[in-house]
Amino acid sequence: MNYDSTRSAPAKGTVRTLSQSELPLLRDHLLRLDRTSRYDRFHGFMDDGFIKRYAEKCASDGTVIIAYFENGTVRGAAELHPPEQSPDGEPEIAFSVERAARRKGVGSILFRKLIAEAQARGYRSLRITTGAQNEAMRTLASKFGAKLTFRHGESTGSIDLARHGQPEPVPAAVAPLEAARAIANLNRAYWQMVFKMYGWGRAA
Numbered sequence: 001m002n003y004d005s006t007r008s009a010p011a012k013g014t015v016r017t018l019s020q021s022e023l024p025l026l027r028d029h030l031l032r033l034d035r036t037s038r039y040d041r042f043h044g045f046m047d048d049g050f051i052k053r054y055a056e057k058c059a060s061d062g063t064v065i066i067a068y069f070e071n072g073t074v075r076g077a078a079e080l081h082p083p084e085q086s087p088d089g090e091p092e093i094a095f096s097v098e099r100a101a102r103r104k105g106v107g108s109i110l111f112r113k114l115i116a117e118a119q120a121r122g123y124r125s126l127r128i129t130t131g132a133q134n135e136a137m138r139t140l141a142s143k144f145g146a147k148l149t150f151r152h153g154e155s156t157g158s159i160d161l162a163r164h165g166q167p168e169p170v171p172a173a174v175a176p177l178e179a180a181r182a183i184a185n186l187n188r189a190y191w192q193m194v195f196k197m198y199g200w201g202r203a204a
């Protein structure tokens with residue numbers, strides 16, 4: 001059965017921020033993602049070793065994880081990466097919901113909580129990136145005001161938190177020059193992280 005093709009009954013689990021000692025729960029959640037979801041979430045990286053190192057890095061670099069629980073198990077997560085990890089100081093965000101829990105509003109709940117958390121920390125904007133073919137994430141991000149632009153197989157965009165008293169559907173827009181800059185920065189941050197995780201030395 002394809003669980004995420006249509007809207008299902010609303011999710012009934014709970015959402016809260018993970019403490020640092022709970023971060024192995026993030027790892028276990030990410031390891032449960034199927035291959036396609038891993039591909040979508042990690043821009044093509046799919047092996048267990050990568051995911052374990054990624055989760056360890058989140059536990060040590062100040063990433064905030066907002067988790068969706070069902071019966072004590074994390075089935076969805078929103079990641080708020082600290083601005084220091086980004087070359088231009090714009091915090092990056094990412095989402096993952098296990099397939100059986102999709103189309104029940106979990107991604108939307110996590111997005112809303114993440115925006116509140118980012119506002120409480122005084123952040124002004126957030127950056128999100130996803131595959132250009134990732135319709136679910138593109139639609140979700142656009143609902144929360146992300147202005148996504150497309151290039152080289154990726155969609156990237158910023159969310160202006162000043163506009164977020166009330167999240168409202170905002171149509172995606174295209175701004176080529178800003179997009180090129182954002183993508184360059186994004187790719188730098190992403191590959192920097194990957195290089196560090198694999199111990200391949202310093203990225204630009």
Ligand SMILES: CC(C)(COP(=O)(O)OP(=O)(O)OC[C@H]1O[C@@H](n2cnc3c(N)ncnc32)[C@H](O)[C@@H]1OP(=O)(O)O)[C@@H](O)C(=O)NCCC(=O)NCCS
Pocket residue numbers: 004005007037038040041042093094095096097098101102103104105106107108109129130134135136137139140
């Ligand atoms: C993207 C993702 C987080 C969405 O999670 P979710 O819990 O299903 O999201 P929601 O139920 O809150 O859906 C919100 C909206 O997104 C859109 N959407 C979600 N899944 C969709 C799909 N498969 N196709 C089209 N639109 C979709 C819909 O507009 C939906 O609202 P609706 O159900 O009222 O129509 C989930 O699909 C996922 O984890 N994918 C794999 C990992 C990934 O791609 N991460 C992105 C990289 S940052």
